Amino acid sequence: MSDVILALDTSSGTRTALVRDGRVLATRTQLDARAHAEHATPLVAEVLTEAGIAVGDLTGIVVGTGPAPFTGLRVGLATAQLLALAVDLPVWGVPSLDAWAAGAFAADPGLEEVLVATDARRREVYEARYVRDPGAPGGLRRVGDFAVHRPDPVAGPVPAVGTGTTLYPEAYPVVVAAVDLDPGRLADIGLARARAGEPVPLTPLYLRRPDVHGVPGGREPLAPTTPTPAAEER
Structure with missing residues (x-):
């Protein structure tokens, strides 16, 4: 049976x-960052x-879990979950930065490490560091x-990729x-992890910082949390 x-x-x-x-049949991109619901x-x-x-005919849905601002991210999660519920499909969550890293490793076969930096607004970036690991799902x-x-x-x-590299060269x-962020790679990672029995949680990574301080280098770990309306991006 095919995986669709x-x-x-x-x-x-x-x-x-x-x-x-594993073959992309169709893809669409709309870069309007404030009209996700539309x-x-x-x-x-x-x-x-x-x-x-x-x-x-679908066999599963993969949705990006961020990190990203609250308003946009919740649209994707809600859309994926409603569609999955309507036709009784599994839905798997994959951090969006993972797909950026996968694209970098695919673009440069000799690359062994990459830093992903994306726009977090408020003059900040989301960051995560990745290494190539052929033995890991994805x-x-x-x-x-x-x-x-x-x-x-x-x-x-350290080679970097993501929208943050353009904003802060x-x-x-x-x-x-x-x-670029390729949703096809998101699908590949989600399916590989689900098959391997690895966690594929739908926990969203929002823009809000946790109430912790003192992390070396000024970097605060991003908490998977549901913010109050006051915590949405301004």
């Missing part, structure tokens, strides 16, 4: 892809129509936790070129 996976990510704009057995469902419908796939492994902080110059020539002197 719908992937959806609203961490930065709205991206969706339909993947069958785009998510229509883009999903477009990829299904283009690929000639009915919702009932082919990569995150080193440490996610962090949110003001962009600091990277110590050493002085902090990321070595950049992996021509890499």
Whole structure:
């Protein structure tokens, strides 16, 4: 039986892809970062129509869990969960930064380590460091936790990728070129982890910082938390 996976990510704009057995059948991207609710469902419908796939033919849904601002991220999570509930499908969560890292490793076969930095607004970035790991589901492994902080110059020539590298080039002197967040890679990672029995939680990673201080280097680990309305991005 074929694996037909719908992937959806609203961490930065709205991206969706339909993947069958590792091959992308259709994909859509809308970079409007403030209109996720208007785009998510229509883009999903477009990829299904283009690929000639009915919702009932899907075998799973993968959704990006951030880190990202509250308003946009909740749209993707809600859309994926409602669709999965309607047709009784499994839905798996994958951190969006994982897909950025997977794209970097695919773009440069010799790359062994990459730093992903994406826009957290408020002049901050989300960061996570990854290493290539052929033995891990999805082919990569995150080193440490996610962090949110003001962009600091990277110590050493660590290649970086993500929207943060464009916004703050002085902090990321070595950049992996021509890499974007590919929802198809999100699908691959989610399916691989689910098959391996690894956790694929739907816990969202929001923009809010936890109430902790004193983390070395000014970097605070990002807590998976549901903020109050006052904590939404301004």
